[in-house]
Amino acid sequence: MGSIFRRLGTSRTALDSVGPNPVRPVTAGAVHPLGDAMTRPTDSPTGVNDQTGASLGDRAAFALLEFREGRQQALGDLIREASPLLWHTVRAQGVAHQEADDVVQHTWAALVKHAHTITEPHAVLKWLLVTARRAAWEAVRKTRDDAKRRAELPDDSPDHPASLPSSDPLPDTQVLQEERDQMLWNSFRQLPERCQELLRLVSLADRPDYRAISSAIGMPMGSIGSTRGRCLAKLRTILDEQGDFSWTT
Amino acid sequence: MDDLTLGPDELGPDGLGYDPDEAPDDVDVAVLAAVARIANLVDPVPAGLVERAQFAATLASLECELMELSYIEAPLTGVRGSDSLSGMAGDAAPVEARTITFTHDTLTVMISLSGADGGRVRVDGWAAPSGALTVELLRPGAEALSVESDEDGRFAFESVDRGPASLVVRRSEAEGAGAVSTPVIEL
Incomplete structure (x- = not known):
């Protein structure tokens, strides 16, 4: 898509063969985008979308379920709420910025396309995480293959060094x-990578969702949720070695 | 809070000073909250990602068949990129007029983009074979615009914001063909 944008962006023509013509008045759109700008109905079409207190x-x-019934507002809201979780899922696999953006978009498009074949609605969150992770791996594999091909060219310019992309997508910590x-x-960065991913995701989620997250990541069940879990226990241990900091104030 | 006083010597056999099987305490909750906050500082979610994702979902939900971007009017020979143009006009460079053609089976849609007031874009379109069409213009985070074509298949959006967009073309029932959408293009 990016390449199309670039090509379009640099194309120009003096041709104006499609002359002006009468424009009909704008009518109400038959398409309802999922964004906030969409007419947010003042009255709920279902009367049951009070989801406060429920988990993600x-x-x-x-x-x-709403989407299957032709109502898209709840999906738009879900995209707003859960995209950060997907972003961090994808980034934790080592995907570069722009590709990660695409992967998140495609994950939501894939959900829409599979909306009628997902048998267990309560598996949607896990489905999203698993789909995003797989797509992220694919993106990483493709980037590495591309980089290898480029590295074989003898005339790499200084502007495009042949080095492989860093597997660590996180910028430095100057922002802290x-x-x-x-x-x-x-301390967090000393944890095993899967622990980092797990804690990064559960820190963004509600505790009832920990099970879906841990199972999507393939971490042993029971490691988080009702218990502290090994990753958090390890982080706490490392933190203690660093000195006396108060975390609850 | 007694846990915090445990030193390395008192660590368990697996080197953990904390029992993983215990229920999370206040410090666990606070540390997780700090992890979330810092992760968003170090690697923030890109601006506009939510809108782009919503747009991708909207387009996917249309279940339209995708038209093929078959022809983009090539840049004039000798003009490389748009530097010479935008250089003159600065940031408020007018949109360069350009023509894009989309095809799907027997339907061909050509659109011509040109500058409109306020840095916006005018879209003039023409569909063949001619006939009454409804054309919708979709953009991320915005309400869909819809116009009807005249009987010659001509339609126009007089002034729309720049940015990514997709057109959805609906043919009348009589034509016996469903809606088709264009790939996302940059207006």
Whole structure:
């Protein structure tokens, strides 16, 4: 898609063979975009979309059922709420910025296309996470293949060095001003990668969703949720080695 | 809070100073909250991602067959890129007029983009074979615009914002053909 944008962006023509013509008045759109700009109905079409208190997983299930009935508002809301979770899922696989953006978009498009074949609505959150992870792996594999092909060219320009992309998508921690934040992040980065991914995701989710997240990541069940879990226990242990910081204030 | 006083010597056999099987305490909750906050500082969700994702979902939900982008009017020979144009006009460079053709089976839609007031874009379109059509213009985070073509298949959106967009063309029932959509293009 990016290449199309670029090509379009640089194309120009003096041709104006499609002359002006009378324009009919704009009518109400037959298409309802999922964004907030869409007419947010003042009265709920169903009367049951009060989902406060439910977990993200519950809201995802609700959005799917609504969508199947032809109501798209809940899905638009879900995309707003859950895209950060998908973003961090994809980035945790080592996907570069622009590709990660595409992967998140495609994950939502895929959900819409599979909306009528997902048998268990409460599996939607896990389905999203698994789909995003797989697409992320695919993107990483493709990037590495491309990089290898480029690396074989003898005339790599200095502007495009042949080095493989870093597997670590995270920028440095200059944005962290506070010593306590830097210390936490440094400790966090000492955890095994899967622990980092797990904690990064559950930190964005509601506790009832931990099960869906851990199962999507393939971490042993029971490792998070009702218990502290090994990853968090390990992080706490590392933090203690770093010194005495107060976390609850 | 007694946990915090555990030193390395008191770590369990697996080197953990905390029991993974215990229920999360206040510090666990606070640390997780800090992880979420820092992760969003270090690697923030890109601006507009939500709108782009909603747009992708909207387009997917149309279940339209996708038209093929078959022809883009090539740049004039000797003019490389748009530097010479935008350089003169600065940031408020007028949209370069350009023509794009989409095809799907027997339907061909050509659109011509030109500058409109306020840095916006005018879209003039023409569909063949001629006949009454409804044409919708979709953009991320915005309400769909809809116009009817005249009997010659001509339609226009007089002034729309720049940015990514997709057109959806609906043929009348009599034509016996469903709706088709264009790939996302940059207006």
